[in-house]
Structures are given as structure tokens and as C-alpha cells.
Amino acid sequence: MPAAEPDRLLKVVLIEDSLLLCQALGAELGELSGVQVVGQAEDERSAIKLLQRQQPHLAIVDLQLRAGSGLGVLRALRRDPEQFGSPRAVVFSSHGEPSIREHCFALGVDRFFDKATQVGELLAYVRQAIPS
Numbered sequence: 568m569p570a571a572e573p574d575r576l577l578k579v580v581l582i583e584d585s586l587l588l589c590q591a592l593g594a595e596l597g598e599l600s601g602v603q604v605v606g607q608a609e610d611e612r613s614a615i616k617l618l619q620r621q622q623p624h625l626a627i628v629d630l631q632l633r634a635g636s637g638l639g640v641l642r643a644l645r646r647d648p649e650q651f652g653s654p655r656a657v658v659f660s661s662h663g664e665p666s667i668r669e670h671c672f673a674l675g676v677d678r679f680f681d682k683a684t685q686v687g688e689l690l691a692y693v694r695q696a697i698p699s
Contacts, residue, residue: 577697578623581607582614582640583659584633588682592627592659595690601697611635615643622652625696627689629682630660630667641674648675655696659689 579596581604583589593604605621608614610633618626618640626644630637637658644656657678658671668679680689 575601575698576603577601577625577693578603578605578621579625579627579693580605580614580617580621580623580654581627582609582617582632582637583607583627583629584609584631585629592686595686596693599690599694599697602693609633611637611639614640618644618651618654623654624652625693626651626654626656627659628656628676630658630662630671638670638674641671641676645674657689657692 579602581589581593583592589607593607596602596604605623606617608617612635628637628640637660641656644651644654655677656675657680658676659680659682661682663679663681671679678692
């Protein structure tokens with residue numbers, strides 16, 4: 568399959584504390600034509616620096632991180648989106664209590680995907696976000 572032109576790539580950052588899950592999801596995303604995973608972070612501080620540096624189109628954020636939280640990342644994105652290139656953010660987490668979901672949506676999250684049951688839905692969302 569031919570590589571997509573750089574200006575037609577969807578730049579994605581993965582923010583996930585599980586190295587195994589991050590590698591597996593990164594591999595799945597890497598198989599999609601038009602998607603480029605430009606970085607991965609496992610804690611809040613590294614995630615914020617990575618988002619500033621890479622200016623992705625999409626951030627896939629887990630809520631539970633090694634240090635800090637995904638909510639802290641989402642707050643930073645909400646507070647100053649231009650600093651990060653105004654990426655879309657989705658949550659990919661096993662913490663799906665209604666109050667947490669509501670809080671995430673209040674912070675500007677586009678979608679909330681459950682890790683245990685919605686990997687396919689997350690990949691479909693990413694496919695639809697690829698620039699045409």
C-alpha cells in the first residue's frame with residue numbers, strides 16, 4: 568500500500584501507561600494508511616511536553632497514568648489549545664463511570680472509548696478522522 572502524503576497524514580499521540588497496550592494500539596494504528604503515530608507518553612508531564620512538541624491532530628488519552636493523570640492532560644489541552652496545535656482528544660480508558668465521562672466531555676473530549684470493549688470503535692473513529 569503506498570504511503571500517504573505528509574500533509575494528508577493524521578498525526579496521533581498515544582498517552583497510555585501500559586507499554587504493552589501502547590505498543591499493540593500503536594501497531595494497529597500504524598497499519599492504517601494515512602495515520603502516523605508521532606509519539607507515546609506514559610505520564611502527564613511527558614504527555615504535555617510531547618503534545619507541545621509534536622502538535623498532533625489527535626490525542627488518544629488514558630485517564631490512569633504512571634504519574635499525574637489523563638484528566639490533567641485534558642485540562643492542559645482545554646486551558647491553552649493553541650499551545651498544542653488544537654488537537655482533538657479522545658479518551659481510551661477502563662474508567663467509564665458516568666461522572667468521569669461527563670467530566671471528560673466538559674473538558675472538550677470528542678469521544679470516550681472503553682478499553683475492554685471498544686477497540687474496534689476507536690479504530691473506526693481514527694479511520695474517519697484521516698484527512699482525505
